[in-house]
Every structure is written in structure tokens, then in C-alpha cells.
Amino acid sequence: MNRFFNFAAVASTVLFTGGAAMAQDCAVSVVEPFDLDANDITRIYDCMKDxxxxxxxxxxxxxAENYRNWAVTGTRPGVAGPHGERLLLTFANSIAVEQYLKxxxxxxxxxxxxxxxKESIKIHKKKKKAVVGPxxxxxxVGAGELPETNDWRYDALSPSGKPMKIKQSYCHDCHLGYAEQDYLGYPLEEVRVTN
Ligand code: HEC
Known part of the structure; x- marks a missing residue:
């Protein structure tokens, strides 16, 4: 059974109605993120990528302009829970990649x-579509520069590219649970890139 509405059909409707916003809609029929299977997630990602x-x-x-050229650390987005039940896919820059992928x-x-x-996609349950998350x-940073967060700086960009006001402690308090991994949560095991 095709659990998705037909993207192609939506796209051609848009051609005739000229609705630019609609052209970008990524409809979903399964709205519970934890009920999405691997195929659903891959299709949502393909639709949301651009x-x-x-x-x-x-x-x-x-x-934002560069991270897609970095190393992707998952075979597809995972639905991990702590980041607001979003679909999550992490990229590592050239300095991070060797250690991270271990x-x-x-x-x-x-x-x-x-x-x-880390890209994120949220499922808008009412509108039954996928939307861009932060x-x-x-x-x-350098050793000793940010002692309160063990030298990590946390940032987030809004879905429209604006820096979001975030509290360092809000992010770090949860990442503290991964102290032995230098505060990294890593992608879900089932989606980790193997090398
Ligand atoms: C409630 C717990 C929690 C909070 C709060 C939280 N994170 Fe995370 N974060 C995680 C977990 C768990 C992962 C790994 C899951 C995944 O990415 O699939 C993760 C992964 C990440 C990653 C990918 C690198 C890694 O750890 O493997 C980034 C980047 C990140 N978080 C940034 C943030 C920022 C910025 C904030 C604050 C705005 C934040 N996190 C708040 C739990 C949390």
C-alpha cells in the first residue's frame, strides 16, 4: 500500500494552479513519527531535501551553505525522540568526521x-505534511574556552535561516548524559553509516 499521497499528482496540480507554496508540500499519511518506516522516511527526506x-x-x-558537502553520518534520518520527535540527520565537518564516525x-x-x-524535519500532524525544523x-572550541559546556557551543538556525535564541544549558544539560562520548548523542544505531 502506498502510504503517501502521490507527490507527482500534487506537483502537476500546482503546474496548472500556479501555487508555488503547494509545490513544496510534502504530504504524509502516517503522522506519528515513530510509526514511519524506513521507506516513508527516505521518501519524506527526498521531498524535503531542497x-x-x-x-x-x-x-x-x-x-548552512556548506554542511551538505560534509560527511553524512546516517544512511537516512532517524527518529530519536529527544529532539522533539523530529526526523534527524547529522553531518560532520572534515575536522570532526574521523572521530565521529567511530x-x-x-x-x-x-x-x-x-x-x-543536524537537519531536522517535523511532521505537522494536523496538516499531514512534513515541515522543516531547525x-x-x-x-x-579550544580547550578551556567554554568551561560550562565542556567546550561545546550550541547553536540552532530556524527553518528560515535565522539564528535562534537558545540557552546553552538547555542543550548541554541533556547532552551531559553522553559525557563519555564527548557529549555526543550519535545517530540511532540502525541508521549509522558504517565504514
Ligand atoms: C532532551 C535531550 C536533548 C536536548 C535538550 C538537546 N539534544 Fe541534541 N541530541 C540529543 C540526542 C539524543 C542526540 C542524538 C540523536 C540523533 O541525533 O539522532 C542529539 C544530537 C545532537 C546533534 C548531533 C551531534 C551528536 O550529538 O551526535 C547536535 C548538533 C545537537 N544534538 C544539537 C543540540 C542543540 C543545539 C540543542 C539545544 C537547542 C540540543 N541538541 C538539545 C539530545 C538532546
């Missing part, structure tokens, strides 16, 4: 300059 880039880069953020569980020390960028960022 929409995310268009949103995150709107204000000219450099990381997904080590003990004694991890990420090099300064490491950046992890781009979550973690940057490892």
Missing part, C-alpha cells in the same frame, strides 16, 4: 574546530 537547504541558507549562514562510547575527545550539523549545531 526545501531544507532553501530555508537554512536564506540569511546567508556559511555553515561512534566510540568511551574516552572520546573531539578535536577543536569539529562541527556537527538546523541544530554543535561546535567544539
Amino acid at each position: 526545501k531544507m537547504t532553501a530555508g537554512y541558507t536564506k540569511k546567508g549562514n556559511k555553515i 561512534f566510540e562510547e568511551e574516552g572520546v575527545v573531539m578535536p577543536a574546530g569539529s562541527v556537527l550539523a 538546523l541544530f549545531l554543535m561546535t567544539k
Whole structure:
């Protein structure tokens, strides 16, 4: 059974009605994120991919413009829970990638300059469509520079590319649970890239 509405059909309707906003809609019939299967998630991601880039880069953020050229750390987005039941896919920059992809569980020390960028997609239950969520960022600064967050800086870009006001402690208090992994939560095991 096709659990999705037909994207192609939606797109051709738009051609005739000229509705630009509708052209970008990614409809879903399964609205509970935890009920989505791997195929659903891949299809949602394919539909949302360009929409995310268009949103995150709107204000000219450099990381937003570059992270898709970094190493992708998941085979598809995972639905992990702690980040608001969103579909999550993390990219690692060239400084972070070697250590990150080992997904080590003990004694991890990420090099300064490491950046992890995590895309997110939210399922809008009422509208039955996928919408762009924030781009979550973690940057490892030099040793001792940010003692309260163990030298990580947390940032988030809104779906329209604006820096969001976030409390460092809000993010770090939860990431503290992963201290042995240098505060990294890692993607769900089932979606981790193997190397
Ligand atoms: C309630 C717990 C929780 C909170 C609050 C939280 N995170 Fe996370 N974060 C996680 C978990 C769990 C993961 C790994 C899951 C995944 O990415 O699939 C993660 C992963 C990440 C990653 C990918 C790197 C990694 O850890 O593997 C980034 C970047 C990130 N979070 C940024 C943030 C930012 C920025 C905030 C604050 C706005 C934040 N997080 C708040 C739990 C949390």
C-alpha cells in the first residue's frame, strides 16, 4: 500500500494552479513519527531535501551553505525522540568526521574546530505534511574556552535561516548524559553509516 499521497499528482496540480507554496508540500499519511518506516522516511527526506537547504541558507549562514558537502553520518534520518520527535540527520565537518564516525562510547575527545550539523524535519500532524525544523549545531572550541559546556557551543538556525535564541544549558544539560562520548548523542544505531 502506498502510504503517501502521490507527490507527482500534487506537483502537476500546482503546474496548472500556479501555487508555488503547494509545490513544496510534502504530504504524509502516517503522522506519528515513530510509526514511519524506513521507506516513508527516505521518501519524506527526498521531498524535503531542497526545501531544507532553501530555508537554512536564506540569511546567508556559511555553515548552512556548506554542511551538505560534509560527511553524512546516517544512511537516512532517524527518529530519536529527544529532539522533539523530529526526523534527524547529522553531518560532520572534515575536522570532526574521523572521530565521529567511530561512534566510540568511551574516552572520546573531539578535536577543536569539529562541527556537527543536524537537519531536522517535523511532521505537522494536523496538516499531514512534513515541515522543516531547525538546523541544530554543535561546535567544539579550544580547550578551556567554554568551561560550562565542556567546550561545546550550541547553536540552532530556524527553518528560515535565522539564528535562534537558545540557552546553552538547555542543550548541554541533556547532552551531559553522553559525557563519555564527548557529549555526543550519535545517530540511532540502525541508521549509522558504517565504514
Ligand atoms: C532532551 C535531550 C536533548 C536536548 C535538550 C538537546 N539534544 Fe541534541 N541530541 C540529543 C540526542 C539524543 C542526540 C542524538 C540523536 C540523533 O541525533 O539522532 C542529539 C544530537 C545532537 C546533534 C548531533 C551531534 C551528536 O550529538 O551526535 C547536535 C548538533 C545537537 N544534538 C544539537 C543540540 C542543540 C543545539 C540543542 C539545544 C537547542 C540540543 N541538541 C538539545 C539530545 C538532546
